[in-house]
Amino acid sequence: MKKNIVTLLISLFLTACAVQPPKPVSNDGGFSKGYSLVFNNFSSDERMKIEEYLVGFSGYGHHRPVDCSRRRCEYWYESSSSSARLNRNINHMLNRMGIEANVVFSGNTFRVDRITLRRSGAVMQSIIIAS
Numbered sequence: 001m002k003k004n005i006v007t008l009l010i011s012l013f014l015t016a017c018a019v020q021p022p023k024p025v026s027n028d029g030g031f032s033k034g035y036s037l038v039f040n041n042f043s044s045d046e047r048m049k050i051e052e053y054l055v056g057f058s059g060y061g062h063h064r065p066v067d068c069s070r071r072r073c074e075y076w077y078e079s080s081s082s083s084a085r086l087n088r089n090i091n092h093m094l095n096r097m098g099i100e101a102n103v104v105f106s107g108n109t110f111r112v113d114r115i116t117l118r119r120s121g122a123v124m125q126s127i128i129i130a131s
Contacts, residue, residue, distance in 0.1 A: 032061045034108060035086060037075045041114035046099070047073050053093040057081065086110065 037054075039047060054063050059081030066074045079086060087105055090112060094101050100115040
């Protein structure tokens with residue numbers, strides 16, 4: 001059983017890492033557009049939830065992770081929706097998840113930077129240690 005799970009995880013990892021040219025897809029009969037979606041300062045649990053939302057957006061074609069690290073993940077996302085519609089969907093998703101973030105669109109790239117606040121306890125602890 002464990003061997004099957006490990007094999008499945010390795011297979012999913014290798015599939016996600018494979019570099020493949022994007023395929024044109026259209027759900028609404030319109031032309032598919034490709035977007036780069038970059039999420040900064042999101043946890044892995046939050047990114048999993050984000051992926052669930054991405055597939056539910058209107059005009060969704062497909063998506064795949066391009067480059068992911070601990071706090072940054074870039075996806076290639078294809079949709080027949082306009083960039084304005086995708087921007088609204090991303091902001092609505094963040095609102096429903098209760099996350100504050102800055103969303104910037106330029107060219108075909110959406111950059112979503114989570115707003116993180118430092119905890120006062122961490123600041124106090126560093127002051128106490130430095131004293």
